[in-house]
Amino acid sequence: MVDFLTPSRRGVLKGGAAVGAGLAMPTIFSSQAWSAEYLNKPTGDTVTFGFNVPQTGAYADEGADELRAYQLAVKHLNGEGDGGMLNTMKPLVLSGNGVLGKKVSFVTGDTQTKSDAARASAKRMIEKDGALMITGGSSSGVAIAVQSLCQEAGVIFMAGLTHSNDTTGKDKRRNGFRHFFNAYMSGAALAPVLKSNYGADRKAYHLTADYTWGWTQEESIKNSTEALGWETVNAVRTPLGAGDFSQYITPVLNSGADVLILNHYGKDMVNSLTQAVQFGLRDKQVNGKDFAIVVPLYSRLMAQGAGENVKGIFGSTNWHWSLQDEGSKAFVKSFGAEYGFPPSQAAHTCYVQALLYADACERAGTFMPCGVVDALEDHEFDGMGNGPTLYRGADHQCFKKVLVVKGNENPSSQFDLLEVVQEVPAEQVTYDPAIFGGELGECNNGA
Secondary structure, eight states, X not given: OOOTTSOOOOTTTXXXXXXXXXXXXXXXXXXXXXXXXXTTOOOSSXXXXXXXXXXXXXXXXXXXXXXXXXXXXXXXXXXOTTOGGGGTOBSOOOOSSOBTTBEEEEEEEEOTTOHHHHHHHHHHHHHTTOOSEEEEOSOHXXXXXXXXXXXXXXXXXXXXXXXXXXXXXXXXXXXXXXXXXXXXXXXXXXXXXXXXXXXXXOEEEEEEESSHHHHHHHXXXXXXXXXXXXXXXXXXXXXXXXXXXXXXXXXXXXXXXXXXXXXXXXXXXXXXXXXHHHTTGGGOEEXXXXXXXXXXXXXXXXHHHHGGGGBXXXXXXXXXXXXXXXXXXXXXXXXXXXXXXXOOXXXXXHHHHHHHHHHHHHHHTSOOHHHHHHHHTTEEEBSSSSSSEEEOTTTOBEEOOEEEEEEOSSOSSTTOOEEEEEEEOHHHHOOOGGGGOOOOOOOOOOO
């Protein structure tokens, strides 16, 4: 155990984006960025990845951990350090000497947790820095915006934290892939646990971040809980980065609700949960029942920010550092040795995305985006945490175990604030991609 308290060939035909296919060049990109075969084809001894993370804004804590993970992934890909998940990933063709004989370099951008800023930084990394792949972000609004830009440009987008159903639903794109789970999966995994702990006769009040993630999170939790007998009393949308949520929490007191569901993330969740506890909600009795608070999407970083306020509160998460599979243990060991504390789900997701992209290039034998798309579609692998995993070709959504967690009543350290109460099998959260609509469209090589 690491001591965390001491630092230490879709080819050129199938994708429909072949040379001479007649696709119009997006006007936002300068002609200097384009090569004869595909956009930003590397000609030297390095290949450039673009790490686009929230270095400022409401999700900056997640962004900082994402960047740490990306830097660690680059070290491992280039043969430095202990190799991390390169020792556990199966199947694997990478050998720790770069990708296709080229060392990995990287550039960074600040999404500011804003879609326009994220598109601008991604555009700069593609056009000015020659990035072949863009990855990162901690907001679904950002992810959807950047995924669309990458599709237009002709590069691969490996999404970071994006939980909205829309990312691989109505807004999915052929050039984009998501390793993170989505709001539907949170609802499907959480609802049975909530019923088991709180019963079927409950009245819920939702506070919801007013953008694509919050909307689909609210919808998914409502659908899942109402199917089990819960009633939705009210659903109120709140602005991203509000800070003070007291005006939204006060009406809950007289609403008749006995459950508050906080569809918030990052610092917004920290603030809204803390203020809800300060208002005495967790100690109230309503309708003859102990009042409950639910946080559908959790992270260790959020739990640290909210401190004791998370105790006993249920939610879901994509991954947790306490998992004992070989891949998780290898990553936790590497990350802990590098930074002195355990990785968050943000770090895990982004590290895995970087390795999966590199491995797909190696398997495809090319950096050409449409070849990489072919290598990733319906790819099955293991050894990366959460057990056997599928990148479904129909919508580019990842399917693996989903974790239901609860705020630890008796944490042993500042990092032990969440406990995994159930590992929900992928089969329980799998759905027909048609329910969310959208079309992947054709792959774009950018040529």
